[in-house]
Structure formats: structure tokens, C-alpha cells
Amino acid sequence: MRPVVVLGVGLIRFGRYPDVPVAELGQRACWAALDDAGVAWRDIPVAYCGHAFQGSTMGQRVLNRIGLTGVPIINVENACASGSTAFVAAYQAVASGMYDVALALGVEKMSFKGMIDATRPDDIERPLGTGAMPTKYALIARRYMDDYGLTAAALAQVSVKNHANGCRNPYAQHQRRLTLDEVQQSRMISDPLTLYQCSPTGDGAAAAVITTEAVARQRSAGPFVRVAGCAVGSQVFVPGEPDDISEITKRTSRRAYEMWGGGPDDLDVVELHDCFTIAEICHYEGLGLCGEGEGQHLLASGATGIGGRIPVNPSGGLLSRGHPVGATGMAQIAEITWQLREQAGERQVTGAKAGVTHTLGGGGGMACAVTVLTR
Amino acid sequence: MRPVVVLGVGLIRFGRYPDVPVAELGQRACWAALDDAGVAWRDIPVAYCGHAFQGSTMGQRVLNRIGLTGVPIINVENACASGSTAFVAAYQAVASGMYDVALALGVEKMSFKGMIDATRPDDIERPLGTGAMPTKYALIARRYMDDYGLTAAALAQVSVKNHANGCRNPYAQHQRRLTLDEVQQSRMISDPLTLYQCSPTGDGAAAAVITTEAVARQRSAGPFVRVAGCAVGSQVFVPGEPDDISEITKRTSRRAYEMWGGGPDDLDVVELHDCFTIAEICHYEGLGLCGEGEGQHLLASGATGIGGRIPVNPSGGLLSRGHPVGATGMAQIAEITWQLREQAGERQVTGAKAGVTHTLGGGGGMACAVTVLTR
Amino acid sequence: MTRTVPIRDGLFHVPPSGAAPPHLIGSRCDDCARSFFPSKNQCPRCSGRALAEIALSPRGTLHTYTVIHQAPPGYAGPVPYVVGRVELPEGERVLAPIVGVAPSGLRTGMPMELVIGKAFDDPEKGEVVTYQFRPAREPVRP
Amino acid sequence: MTRTVPIRDGLFHVPPSGAAPPHLIGSRCDDCARSFFPSKNQCPRCSGRALAEIALSPRGTLHTYTVIHQAPPGYAGPVPYVVGRVELPEGERVLAPIVGVAPSGLRTGMPMELVIGKAFDDPEKGEVVTYQFRPAREPVRP
């Protein structure tokens, strides 16, 4: 595999765009990424579009607006990991030597949707009300609390941290600081998860242009943001755990780390899949930032805040930046790219040289995508 | 790129399975392909699933039934070319050296749907009734008839030929011979297209296991069905033709032929995207089997019948085998594989050494996938 | 008097009190001079991002047509009905309902003109109108 | 008497006239001996295709639970309501409605027993019943 670098990234502020067609949201993100890369659309030989709910040929609907160049456009879906799976597919297309440049796009318009419930129309979970996403994560939270003595207040603190970060991110859907009290006193959704412990639905789009290090060197002296490792995984059998989110994260991140040749101790910044507060605690452990059951202590120590030992979700994460499903993974790539370029403004993690993105799809662990970027 | 061979293929008979979940349809096709390849699911390191309408994580829903092995599962969508795009993605994964083996799957359950209209809920084409698929192809047909003197009877003859072929295919949805009169006298849908000139909606699934020629040689002496060339393309700007189906077919097939190092004269058998009768006539020309405006003469000469110079759609094509969107491209791959192995029974094209599959997605030319297989 | 609302804003313009015939609203690329309908924010041909709104010619020729006997879901009008593509002098081929002509009177190449007519009745909005084409009532002057 | 229909066939069995408690219908893999609910046609652990239908134990322990205050679309019952996972001796953790206990009485690890109870009323089918768990009424005997 050839060395691959991220040449440009772009996104639109996540939020609600009732009057803008989803294809135009994607178009704006592509404009931003192409401009950032300094590449014209006619010079892109292949594109991958990740989304989960937008219907057929979403990538074409976006890219046909930008120009009918005839290139292969492949729509990729892996639930909440759709955007990050599109990125990995684009990486593989370039790293393997098939294409010298690729565009990866994640786009989703969800403001028409309410709570995501991960059920299909004829699932019995729908009339029984047992299949909603907050329910799946609330069940994980309750067990974790009882196993490891996590308190409701410690759990809610994840949202306080991530909203404090999102305030510094002009692309975040929620740019509002929340107190612990506000998080805990917000409407109860599925005990122990209150409203502000659930990522908001919204609209969004994010894109990246990647190329080989050789092509990048022809354009500038660098330094470049390099794709050091990446992996996509699905579930293995975990006795009794149909919705396991930890094993898949562990296994997929280990594969990405191995490809990189580094490990969790070598990371400077992390964007992980905090769809609910409990998820961030679990994923600290899954990504190897701390041991099992130690996630709450890592958070309480301040290590995962900006300025801490290993800042997590400086962008605000899904909780504050928002979670338009297919766009999330690409927004993580953009954030880590900016962090490594020292372009993250008020939320910059000083001297970040290696970062990881992590997204999880499908109401538990149907799909996981992990990418390590380095400079 | 390394040489890649098709190790096994499998499909279920296309049709209506109201009581079988779509995931089980996919499972049955995978069983057939794995058994045909003589490979266990636990030995497959990556899988690509093509579908257009089945919702999130369709590949996982199929493959989780077969075994939770944790491998990357990537869902791929390109409208009617979803299955064939999944095949190309799997091909690239193996050819590029990333994986030694891959499974490609196409699955769709459409019996709940009526006419496919390629519009989205807020398109004005929906209330105006201008966006249905038969309409798009009827418009192409009318212009073609006036440009080239194609008669309604000559057009209907495509369906007569393909149903005669489908009668010999145990996997075909329609296994019934139709007379020219029956085709022409069937209910008018969108003039000049009558009901039997439109491919039926239905349910279906098809799969293939591919690997490197090196791995295949460790298992048997061959001969092997080899993936000689493949390409995916999207639209280019064609003045005044928002739904052009010919330019994209020409351009994409030329790319696949170039990779192969052969051309239309070197083909022995063709599976092409006859979603409507007129499409087959146009695609004869697009694939280079004859010159522009000569499609009807090629058909009338008998050249495209089984036993003719260049048999087209010996499986019955979309018109007779059926068109469960995401499964179609994979069923074409299975058919050409069987033809090249001389396992096509009553519909065998004698001595076939090279064949091509061609699928078109998205109500005109949003996506096109072409694959050349050789023996 | 029935209240009429366009099926979507920005598709066509009807000058008040018949001062001029209605026209479709398109856009033209500053870079490559191609015209498009509906109007776009970027040129699909050359990716140019400077496009100017233009009034498209209200006349053209029937490039192709079909008589639809089985209506797709979402359509509630009379069946059969006619749909065609009308090629405008600017090069676009506009997909639209074709009115004012019996199926037997349709010919590819025949001159057509734009009319604004009823698409359907909306219980809340009133009569929804859309662009349609009918055979031109006088010869096209070049 | 109300007619009752199961929410789906093949999920649970209610012996006639209380001869025995109801049970969930699962399947066990002949090759690796793992048990599953609902029953499967192939083993997700070892891909074995020989599975036998089994009656799962009607008792287990509450592995985890939540009180749902905001119901997802499609649910029409009372709110708040309780959902939990009950771990059966066979190893499966069954997601189900939890009944017969106030939220304050819930504890992970508490013994639970299967009951068949009303899910919702269907205007056409009658009362639709489903599997649920409630706190076990007598101590679980090992």
C-alpha cells in the first residue's frame, strides 16, 4: 500500500437546514474540501459517498451538481459509520494504486426524523418500544453503573465536557456550554440518559480529498496529514451480548493501530463515537486509552479535556457537534486533520502529531471504522 | 493488479417470497455461492453487499445470520447497478492485494413495491406523473423509433427472445414463453411499452466468491473464470440528454474492454440491462455489438439468440429472469460464470470463452457497471 | 376566482395580465454559455459557479413523447395522459406534461409552446399549476 | 372473552390450561451447543446449520434495565415503561418488556420469570400478547 495523505477537508456547520436540499448540503461540503485541497473536481478520478437514510444514488445527486465528469461514484452505507467507511474505501482506492486521488463524502439530512430507533417496520421491537437507540445505550449504561460504580453525575459529565468543546467549534450544531445541572435536569429519555446525554439529530455534510504522498509532494513541501492506519470491522459472537459496542471497538482499533505501528499511548487527540454519554466512557476503554472500568476516572482526571493528557472529542463530538449519521465520520476526519495542521483555533490540542477517529454503526456493533491520522 | 478468478457463484430463483425475510434470501444465495466455491464463511476476510431499497446494514443482516466473524462488511449502492458495483468493489479489494478472497452479494426484496419511479417524495415529477421508469424508457423508445424506423413489433421481439431464454433458466422469475402477439397485446404501460416489455419487480439474491488466481491454483488445476476487466462510471454532460443511457454504456464498456485487451468482436455471450425492451436495442449499440441504429437489425438477424453469433441475455435477462434491483448485477455474473464453465444447461452458449455483464442504474444513466469474464 | 399556486417557486414566470407569454426560468453558465432548466447553482458541464438567471424561450419542438396508460404512484390526474420532452432553442430538453393534443396528433419534431396549466387541486393551497407544452398555435418564427 | 394472538408465531409457547409455565422457543446448535433466542436457521457463532428447537428456561436474572420516559415511534403503550435484558441459564440475554415491578424495585441481578402479557390491542386481530419478564414469585431453585 502506498502512503496516502489528506489533501483537503471541508464541512458545513451541522444543524437544521429545512430549506436546503440534501444534495446542496453535500455540494457545499465538497466545495469546501476541494478548495482546501486546491484541487478541481475535474481532477478527481473517483468518489465515495457515505450516507444512511437518503435513498438511491445520493453521491450522484451531490456530485452531478458539481459537474458531470463521468467518474465512478460509489455509495457506501454502514449505518452511523457510513461516512467513515466511505473514507476507508477511498483510502484503499488510493493506497492500493488504483487511483491517485479520491474524494470521500459523508452527507445526511435527518431534521425530518425524530428519535432513531434502528428497527425495521416489521420488527416486534417497534410496537414493543424496546428498540430505540437511547434504550440500547441506557441498558449498557445501567449495567456499567452497577458493575463499576459509575454515578449518574459522572456519566453526565461527558456531555458537559463535549459541549464545552463544541462552544469553540464554529461547525458544531450545539454551541452552548451546559452545566452539569442542566445536563442532569434535562428531560429524561431512557434512564439514566437525559436529553443532553443523547446526540442531536440534524443535517450535515463533510468531505475530504486524499492523494498519494508522492502527488502531494509535487504540490508542496508538506508537512502532510497522513493516513497511518485504518480498519473496518463487524461483530463477532460475544456470549449474551447482541449489542456489544466494546469488543468491536477494541478489535477494529487494534487493527488500525497495528497498521500504523503505534498504540493508544502514542495518540495525541481522539474523535470517538459519543452518540450517548455512556458510549464515550466505554470507548475510552475500547480504544485502549485506559483499562476496563477506568473510563470514568480518566474523564474525572481531566485527561480527556482539551489541554489534558489525551483530549477526546475536541470538536464537541456527536453530543455537541451533532450527529447527521453519514456525515459524522467525515467530520471526525476533518477535525483530526485540522488538529494535526494546528488549524483548530480555540479548540487546538497543542502539538498534536497523531489522532484517531472512531465511529460505530447500527445500534450497537454492526459496523465500526477506525482511522489513525498522523503528521 | 493481480489476476482474479470467480471461485463460486450462487443465486435463488427470482420471484416473490412474501413469507421469507430479505436477509434469509441473501443467506440462501450466500450458501449457494460458498458451496459452489467450496469455501467456508469463516475463510472469507471481507464482504460487499449491493442493494438499493433495503435500509441500513443490509449486508450485516444477511451475513450475521451466517456467522459473526467480524470481517469488514461494506454496503454498496448504485441503484440498479448496486450488485454489479459491489462485485467491482470486491474485485478491486482482491486485485489490489488487500484481500486474498472476497464475497460479493446482491439482494433485494421488491415484491412490496409497485412501479419504480425513480423520484423522491418532494420531486415535482411525482405529482405530475412524469418520472416513472417506463416513461423514461418510453421516451427513449419513441425517439429511437422515429430516428431509425424501429417498429413496435420489432421492439416487442426483444421480450419474445428473452422469455424464450428464461424458459430454459430454472432461476428465472418468468419461465413462460411469450408470442409476439402476447407481448404486443399485453396491457399498455407507457406507449410503446406494453407490460411484457417491462421487467417485473420481484425478490432475489445472488452472490459470488472471488479470489486470486494463485489461491485458486492451490485448489484445482482450473480452468478458471477470470475477471478480465471491469469498470464503473457515472454520467457525463450530454447536451439535452438528462437521461442518456448510451454514452455511459459506451464509455464504461470501453474502459472494461481496454482493461481486458479485447473488444466486442471477441465476446461470446452478453448479459445486459434490458430493464425495458428498448434498452436491449440501445445497449447492443452501446456495448459495440453493432453500429448506431443497427440494433433492431442485429436482433432480427437472430444473432443475439442462443445459437446466434453473439447471444444476449441467455438467462432471460431482466425481462424474464426478473429485476430485483440490487441482485440483478450479481445474477448476471453468475450467468456468465456458468456459461463460461459450460454449466448453463439448456441455455448453454456453445464454446463461450468470453462474456460481459452490463448494468445501468438510476433512471437513465446515474451509474453503469461493466465486467468482462473470460476462461 | 380560484387561487392558483405554482407547483414550485422559481420554475416559471407568468407576466401580469398577459403582457407577454409565460416563460421558464433557467440559468446560463458564464464560462461555457450552456443553458439549463431548472436553474442551477453550478454548471454540470464545466463546473463553473457563475450562472445568470435567464428567461428560456417559450417555444421549441417535440423531441419525444409517450402516452402513459398506467400512472405511477403519486399521480392523481386523468389517465391516459401525455408526457414529452420539448427541445428549446437553448439546447435543453424539458420533460413536461403535453396538453391540447390528442395522442394521434403527436409527432416528434412538431412545434410546441409553453403554457401554464393546472397540475392538480390541493385541498389546502388551491389549484396547483405547472409548466406544460401544447402544439404551437402559430408557426415558429426563427 | 378477549381473543389473544401472539405478536409473532414461533417466539413462545403457552401450554394449555396452565399445565406448565410458558416458555420461549429457542434453538441450540448441534455443533457448538450454544443456545439462541429467537431461534435461528444457522449458528452465528460457528456457522453450523444443524440447530434443534429447544424450550428455554422460563427463569433468569435481570442483566440490565432502563425506564423509558420518551417512547420511540411505533409504541403506543403507557409511558414511562420498563425494558430490560434478562440473562437465561442458557446464556442468552433476552430483550423484553419488564412488568410487575415499580422502577424503584428494579435491581440488576434480581431473579425474573417469563410471563405472557398484553403488548397492545389490534383493532383487527384482538389483543396482541408478547413475552415479558417480571420479578420471580418464588426463589429460583438451581
Ligand SMILES: [Zn+2]
Ligand atoms: Zn459551464
Ligand SMILES: [Zn+2]
Ligand atoms: Zn454453533
